[in-house]
Amino acid sequence: xxxxxxxxxxxxxxxxxxxxxxxxxxxxxxxxxxxxxxxxxxxxxxxxxxxxxxxxxxxxxxxxxxxxxxxxxxxxxxxxxxxxxxxxxxxxxxxxxxxxxxxxxxxxxxxxxxxxxxxxxxxxxxxxxxxxxxxxxxxxxxxxxxxxxxxxxxxxxxxxxxxxxxxxxxxxxxxxxxxxxxxxxxxxxxxxxxxxxxxxxxxxxxxxxxxxxxxxxxxxxxxxxxxxxxxxxxxxxxxxxxxxxxxxxxxxxxxxxxxxxxxxxxxxxxxxxxxxxxxxxxxxxxxxxxxxxxxxxxxxxxxxxxxxxxxxxxxxxxxxxxxxxxxxxxxxxxxxxxxxxxxxxxxxxxxxxxxxxxxxxxxxxxxxxxxxxxxxxxxxxxxxxxxxxxxxxxxxxxxxxxxxxxxxxxxxxxxxxxxxxxxxxxxxxxxxxxxxxxxxxxxxxxxxxxxxxxxxxxxxxxxxxxxxxxxxxxxxxxxxxxxxxxxxxxxxxxxxxxxxxxxxxxxxxxxxxxxxxxxxxxxxxxxxxxxxxxxxx
Amino acid sequence: xxxxxxxxxxxxxxxxxxxxxxxxxxxxxxxxxxxxxxxxxxxxxxxxxxxxxxxxxxxxxxxxxxxxxxxxxxxxxxxxxxxxxxxxxxxxxxxxxxxxxxxxxxxxxxxxxxxxxxxxxxxxxxxxxxxxxxxxxxxxxxxxxxxxxxxxxxxxxxxxxxxxxxxxxxxxxxxxxxxxxxxxxxxxxxxxxxxxxxxxxxxxxxxxxxxxxxxxxxxxxxxxxxxxxxxxxxxxxxxxxxxxxxxxxxxxxxxxxxxxxxxxxxxxxxxxxxxxxxxxxxxxxxxxxxxxxxxxxxxxxxxxxxxxx
Numbered sequence: 036x037x038x039x040x041x042x043x044x045x046x047x048x049x050x051x052x053x054x055x056x057x058x059x060x061x062x063x064x065x066x067x068x069x070x071x072x073x074x075x076x077x078x079x080x081x082x083x084x085x086x087x088x089x090x091x092x093x094x095x096x097x098x099x100x101x102x103x104x105x106x107x108x109x110x111x112x113x114x115x116x117x118x119x120x121x122x123x124x125x126x127x128x129x130x131x132x133x134x135x136x137x138x139x140x141x142x143x144x145x146x147x148x149x150x151x152x153x154x155x156x157x158x159x160x161x162x163x164x165x166x167x168x169x170x171x172x173x174x175x176x177x178x179x180x181x182x183x184x185x186x187x188x189x190x191x192x193x194x195x196x197x198x199x200x201x202x203x204x205x206x207x208x209x210x211x212x213x214x215x216x217x218x219x220x221x222x223x224x225x226x227x228x229x230x231x232x233x234x235x236x237x238x239x240x241x242x243x244x245x246x247x248x249x250x251x252x253x254x255x256x257x258x259x260x261x262x263x264x265x266x267x268x269x270x271x272x273x274x275x276x277x278x279x280x281x282x283x284x285x286x287x288x289x290x291x292x293x294x295x296x297x298x299x300x301x302x303x304x305x306x307x308x309x310x311x312x313x314x315x316x317x318x319x320x321x322x323x324x325x326x327x328x329x330x331x332x333x334x335x336x337x338x339x340x341x342x343x344x345x346x347x348x349x350x351x352x353x354x355x356x357x358x359x360x361x362x363x364x365x366x367x368x369x370x371x372x373x374x375x376x377x378x379x380x381x382x383x384x385x386x387x388x389x390x391x392x393x394x395x396x397x398x399x400x401x402x403x404x405x406x407x408x409x410x411x412x413x414x415x416x417x418x419x420x421x422x423x424x425x426x427x428x429x430x431x432x433x434x435x436x437x438x439x440x441x442x443x444x445x446x447x448x449x450x451x452x453x454x455x456x457x458x459x460x461x462x463x464x465x466x467x468x469x470x471x472x473x474x475x476x477x478x479x480x481x482x483x484x485x486x487x488x489x490x491x492x493x494x495x496x497x498x499x500x501x502x503x504x505x506x507x508x509x510x511x512x513x514x515x516x517x518x519x520x521x522x523x524x525x526x527x528x529x530x531x532x533x534x535x536x537x538x539x540x541x542x543x544x545x546x547x548x549x550x551x552x553x554x555x556x557x558x559x560x561x562x563x564x565x566x567x568x569x570x571x572x
Numbered sequence: 573x574x575x576x577x578x579x580x581x582x583x584x585x586x587x588x589x590x591x592x593x594x595x596x597x598x599x600x601x602x603x604x605x606x607x608x609x610x611x612x613x614x615x616x617x618x619x620x621x622x623x624x625x626x627x628x629x630x631x632x633x634x635x636x637x638x639x640x641x642x643x644x645x646x647x648x649x650x651x652x653x654x655x656x657x658x659x660x661x662x663x664x665x666x667x668x669x670x671x672x673x674x675x676x677x678x679x680x681x682x683x684x685x686x687x688x689x690x691x692x693x694x695x696x697x698x699x700x701x702x703x704x705x706x707x708x709x710x711x712x713x714x715x716x717x718x719x720x721x722x723x724x725x726x727x728x729x730x731x732x733x734x735x736x737x738x739x740x741x742x743x744x745x746x747x748x749x750x751x752x753x754x755x756x757x758x759x760x761x762x763x764x765x766x767x768x769x770x771x772x773x774x775x776x777x778x779x780x781x782x783x784x785x786x787x788x789x790x791x792x793x794x795x796x797x798x799x800x801x802x803x804x805x806x807x808x809x810x811x812x813x814x815x816x817x818x819x820x821x822x823x824x825x826x827x828x829x830x831x832x833x834x835x836x837x838x839x840x841x842x843x844x845x846x847x848x849x850x851x852x853x854x855x856x857x858x859x860x861x862x863x864x865x866x867x868x869x870x871x872x873x874x875x876x877x878x879x880x881x
Contacts, residue, residue: 132658132809132812132820133809134809134810135808135809135810138810155807156807157807157809158803159819159820162803162819165713165800165803165804166803166804168713168714169713169714169717169804172714172717172718173714173717173718173721173726175721175726282634282635345637348637348844348845349637352632352633352637353633354637371844373629373633373843
């Protein structure tokens with residue numbers, strides 16, 4: 036029964052919206068770029084002394100590569116990180132939503148191991164921004180929450196609503212949390228706002244790099260050699276494999292990232308001649324649009340590939356011979372495969388000079404996760420929980436986190452865990468949403484497919500020496516934060532129009548001029564100021 | 573004896589040939605072609621959805637994920653989703669919300685509309701203004717969320733019903749309909765000793781079956797299709813309605829696991845696209861079944877309510 040007091044409170048709740056955000060009154064002004072980008076001593080990186088990778092780490096950015104799960108994984112923590120009190124959280128997921136804790140033995144065991152009951156609000160990743168915004172307003176994010184990186188005025192939000200973790204994590208202080216200390220320095224840059232460490236990274240490293248993936252089994256069947264193609268060779272292969280009558284197209288989507296590597300384009304911003312330039316401004320970007328338009332008009336791209344992105348399905352089913360996705364997607368493609376001979380290859384693309392195309396590495400982090408402002412004791416406890424969730428590959432904690440309990444959730448194929456039916460559902464295909472609150476570094480490990488590990492390793496070895504990290508990662512631009520999404524969707528819409536032949540490539544110049552005037556130049560200026568503030572220039 | 577005037581009505585001078593006249597054959601053909609095309613545009617996606625849901629794995633694969641005409645009937649997708657698990661549970665939740673919500677909405681809306689249709693009712697003018705105000709201004713996402721939270725309705729199915737229980741538009745339609753009921757009927761009942769509730773229940777509602785059917789359908793379709801409020805207010809996935817499941821697994825293309833589908837063996841799972849399309853069909857069928865039964869009331873219910881004000 037709703038009491039009179041509740042009724043009155045509910046009626047007044049709408050009026051209280053502004054009041055709920057009153058904490059923002061003391062945060063950094065959005066015009067103070069230097070203060071918003073003030074650096075802080077990043078956490079000390081200390082590599083966890085875990086199982087030795089099966090392949091050597093030939094480059095500092097090379098992830099650990101494993102053919103199979105280490106035999107007899109060791110438990111590396113004592114006791115439980117929790118203190119018995121309830122812990123709540125909010126996280127997105129791109130995987131099946133798990134059954135609720137009362138119907139989920141994995142979740143119940145997770146609570147037992149954490150030493151505190153964990154209540155999670157889970158939304159699908161596509162809906163997460165809406166859920167996040169309303170949860171911010173309603174103050175229902177909980178103790179631990181994944182942060183929507185596109186949330187406007189993010190530094191100010193984190194200042195007001197997230198615990199400043201600097202004193203707990205900066206420098207050597209992080210060594211109290213050895214699994215968090217095992218996360219790369221580059222990934223911590225994305226957690227610093229307004230001169231403080233405000234979150235922990237959900238690190239993906241180079242595994243989130245966008246690449247051209249090809250169906251080796253289909254190429255073999257057709258007797259086509261893809262090799263290490265330049266633009267002409269790629270188009271030639273595309274023409275050979277495309278057969279509209281058999282409903283088979285070369286590309287699931289316009290191969291933007293392969294073309295960017297061939298043409299030497301940056302992902303977005305890049306310092307050239309001492310000045311930041313955006314990919315959109317470069318003549319090669321327009322060239323890329325013309326190339327993809329030609330590919331689309333020649334019927335080399337899946338008919339729905341420009342307008343609608345369902346590339347995972349088309350690639351898995353063989354309607355598209357090549358697609359664009361990440362190293363970490365490889366396992367999901369093997370899982371979705373509908374033919375036994377399914378095999379993927381990642382071609383090392385070459386530029387016009389015949390050299391390895393410069394690959395644009397993905398952002399170091401998938402996202403970041405923050406802690407609600409709490410007492411020092413509770414903050415330490417919550418950091419302990421996040422540390423537990425970041426246990427690295429090869430540990431017993433990792434095995435439980437990703438695969439659940441032996442027998443019920445997984446069986447062993449050699450030393451590789453294979454999810455059972457209950458495991459698929461209760462552990463969400465091995466990606467239970469706590470992985471969006473904290474996670475260890477992603478290894479190159481595709482259980483049951485050691486050949487895919489070799490293939491990914493060979494590709495990484497070839498491209499890492501010339502690959503580039505996003506140059507503005509860890510920098511904050513207020514204009515980008517408030518208007519960036521609109522600019523991106525506008526330019527994306529024009530890109531599609533050009534690729535579909537609904538707009539002329541010449542329209543691009545006008546759009547870029549408009550973008551520069553309405554905010555692009557301001558973003559450039561803010562990023563340059565931010566770089567100065569962080570001493571990156 | 574009655575006679576029938578077979579003479580064609582004389583067209584007013586200067587008036588162009590209207591749709592009530594018998595058009596020339598080419599015009600009829602063009603109209604026919606256009607109407608057939610419109611029907612095809614509407615029907616083909618439906619056929620595709622149904623075909624994909626009953627197609628075999630090989631056919632779905634060869635057709636790039638969307639089958640226009642199946643090579644046989646394979647009901648594995650339907651067996652899988654009705655095997656228990658997330659879809660069946662969500663279907664149950666959707667029925668509860670739709671039936672419960674429609675009843676609450678109809679009771680609330682008819683009582684409000686009747687009160688607003690009777691001049692001299694207590695607070696009639698200000699209440700009418702509030703209803704009209706709600707047509708012009710909506711409260712917005714965040715204030716709505718805060719109100720739901722403050723009432724303690726987060727994670728409750730009532731959060732999917734109460735905030736949208738009364739639609740200003742539907743109240744106005746109902747009010748207009750009720751105003752069309754002659755005062756003499758109401759006055760006669762009153763002379764016979766009936767009170768307000770008796771008049772409402774025994775006189776007004778039986779006379780308003782057409783508009784109640786239409787408004788009931790409006791509410792039912794609204795509750796059946798609602799996913800956004802569930803996404804915002806419901807954290808417990810066991811309380812998700814079918815449309816949110818549909819959005820998660822079909823629109824957002826989230827992978828379904830065998831456990832989500834009631835424990836069908838992973839090896840025997842039909843193709844993902846067939847399961848997605850089967851969920852889509854399941855979400856369409858209840859409304860498709862109800863619609864024809866209420867269609868006959870549509871013209872009367874809508875027009876009577878719409879043209880009086």
